[in-house]
Amino acid sequence: MGEVERGADVRVALPTTVDEAVDAMATTPEAQYLAGGTDFCVEVSFGLRRPPAVVCLRRVAELRRAEVTPTEVVIGAGTTYADMGTGALADALPALAAAARTVGSPQIRNAGTIGGNVATASPAGDTLPLLRALDARVKVRGPGTEREMGIDELVTGVKRTALEPQELVVNVRVPRLDGPQQFLKVGTRNAMVIAIASAAVVLDLEARRVRAAFGSVGPVPIRPLEAEDELSDAIDWGRLSASEAAVSRFGELAARACSPITDHRSTAAYRRRAVEVIAARGLRRCLRDVA
């Protein structure tokens, strides 16, 4: 068990293993988990969060482990955006890498983690569309419990999850599919911007199936199943091509699947339009990549 320090008036646990982290939370139920802090600390600054105790996860080595197998990629919850953006992880999941590279600044990418992105469950969470498109599964530990659930089961609403208060995201398991994948993110600025709309588009060549999901256009990542079904049928999988009409139709159906809102960042109408455009572009790029 890591030591417990006393700050100004915040108690800090510094576990080095998942077991210690879970134990620390069990003995200090009012504590909150702190990973990269890129959402947590902003909320503290805005006075929206002020836990009497935190359990810091940075020293838990097993949370930072990532493994690429022939069938799946297991990403420890403490894996940072910087980690996801390069190396073997980026080779295995290029769209996740592209998403990770759009997050904040280099400083933010060195701190923020995939576990935090999942547990925060912001509609604009940049890793979520790809995780949703690939039906990633999330392993969760609580005091004396361990369970696994789909990302769609875990993320239940705007910044709402199925996690129990004392549960910790341990890792995210992403299936490896044979086929190209793309991530596109729309923001008003060319870097360091919260998504107005984002898209992950994946071709599963073996299953002959298109998969997609969109961010910032609904309370949770949107999976356009109707669009996927229709396009999967429309693609000529032998020649790996689709008519321009079919691609446009995919964009239209994708936009129809979304339920965007108007807020200070953009309008619902624009977000819908943006999804239509980036869904089609993402698909075109996937087809071009394998052609």
Added chain:
Amino acid sequence: MLASSAPTDTRPGARTRPRAGVGADAARPDGVPKVRGEFGFSSDLWMDRMLWGKTLRSPHVSARIVAVDPSPALAIPGVRAVVTAADVPGRPTYGLEVPDQPVFASDVVRYHGEPVAAVAADHPETARAAARAIEVVYEPVEPVVDAERALDAPPLHPDGNLFRHLVIRHGDLDATGEVVVEGAYEVGMQDQAFMGPESGLAVPSEDGGIDLYVATQWLHVDRDQIAASLGMPAERVRLHLAGVGGAFGGREDVSLQIHLCLLALGTGRPVKMVYSRDESFFGHVHRHPAKMWFRHHATRDGDLVKVEARIVLDGGAYLSSSNAVLSNAACFAPGPYRVPNALIDAYAVRTNNPPCGAMRGFGAVQVCYGHEAQMDKLAAALGMDPVELRLHNALERFDRLVTGQVLTGAVPVRECIRAAVAHPLPPAPTPLDPPMARPGGAGLTADHADVRRGVGVAVSVKNVAYSEGFDDYATARVRLEAGVGGEPVATVVAATAEVGQGFVTVAQQIVREELGVVDVLLAPAGTNDIGSAGSSSASRQTWMSGGAIQLACAAIRRQLIARAAASWGCREDSVEWGAGEVVHEGTGERLGLAALLADGAVEAEHEHHHRPTVPLDADGQGDAHLSVMVAAHRAVVDVDPGLGLVKVVQVTTGQDVGRALNPTQVTGQIEGGIAQGIGLAVMEEIVLDEGRVKNPSFTDYLVPTTLDMPAVAATLVEEPEPDAPYGAKGVGEPPAISSGPAVLAAIRDATGLALSRAPVRPEDIALAGHQA
């Protein structure tokens, strides 16, 4: 140290000058500490036993205050004081033009974030909790957030809702042109978004007065407003400039100054306050949002005949400098063109939106979006090249502004335009470009086929220094003495606020130039022992404080010549000043500075007033401005019309600088100003919902990143200004004026859309012609 790193002027024919004198790329004295993170900013201030201050702000846009109960805050251990309107001993209000803004709201709040109380506590967290604990009972009132409607609405303030109505009537108002173009334009609310948030440290003094260390733009005018509200003689209020992390107009108004002094005097302890980033967005004024209508008349040959304009600036809840901003907007509404006839109808209005005031470009920015869009429309209607139309109508020296004022200084409009468009265009986009370099940047949204290129040009004109009869002056004192080892050392005393613009460098260069010394020390800026320097605003400090230093140096030279004449027993007019020495014209004898200073130090102070100006008359006529600055910009943009995303590829400029006293610093101003101009064109806007600020953070108030910043190529057009020290004009504002309108013109060129609003939002492009 500075001299050794600065290049010597080796131009053929250049006279021998002290290294790092005027015209050299002298290094900033504060440059290395800033780059190394060692520079002390106002947020770094610290003192033993100091308390932390925190402001309580209104969550309502408009409300009556029914009751304020500080007792729950005072009950928190560690809380030392709570101050409200009832604790302001002197004038309850402050303001740059008219004191119409309460130090703390007492009966009503008129904008979201208006201060209601402040607390001091042992720890910043305690102060924050205490501010939250103050119980304020509000009775919300329907806000007035539309400037046009405010003109007819019941008064929001005892002074009424109309700040100023200014009409410029010039020439024949019935004149018409064969070709007429008309348009309505809108500019959103931009924020200065300086990096260093408002911060300061107030320290009670033994004489019952106060020392305030603060980041500001004008120490003396802060002092006078603080003293009035404290009910204290001005000399007991001593201001000291703390390290300023940017200003751009946002530190002209008082923010935390009076609150801090009240807390320090109330507790008898030093009190520090640092605004958080979100509070900073509530803590200072913004650029006025504008709604504008223009009608331009021209002959078939492209001669401008008449400009009509109606301009409405939303000043927000309090006056700040709205009257002066409006004057600029009206005077420069036609742009840098010869306009024989004009009718400009301009209003600055009070609403329940956040107060608006000074920001880089000060009224000239908003109208530039209008007049430049109009010039492009007119060129299209005439079938004329837009650059040609601008060259054809460009103002020249001895032309008149629409205020009737004859421009007697340098007005190199044509030279600026030609210089801006002479720079080579960037290569066309190709499929091999790095994807991140396309519109959408790191989001990788565009492929080559999705990109359209556009080019636009815009030109601007703005006054330098304060106008309309304001007695604008700056004070400086220079002391020259023998330092350690007998080497001469000069010390400059001035209350000039270094806000990042590089005045400290220019001050050293001027003294080196004038006195031939190498070592020039800058005394800390404060109000203690020197008169006002005026504001570090309106691109005025090189002219004004620089001029004061130059003239103080001239007085020192006269004193040294008198010393030499006395020692040689000759007339003063037979002694000539050389670089750092005096020469006897008759005998050729020389005396160096060290010898001249053996009798003791010499010192001179000068108060430099610029040529008087006059207020505009009932027809908006009069010599209201000291001089004008001109700039031209050409922008090249790539646009993804499908998503409405923009990448500014290149901005080139020709800027009228008079004379570049430090070309590197001028270029720095140009690059920074262009970044701010681009920001307003494509992303920077405070989003309001019924007066409520929706994006008070750098997460949602977007400023350009390096990926948004284009390549910049600048030509400094040097036509010396007759009245100005060394012929140098101000250079800070022009880069931020027409750069944005040039970007908007380029986006119009790329998309074929009318786009009458800045900033352009992605939906304005992507949904144009669609149901929004």
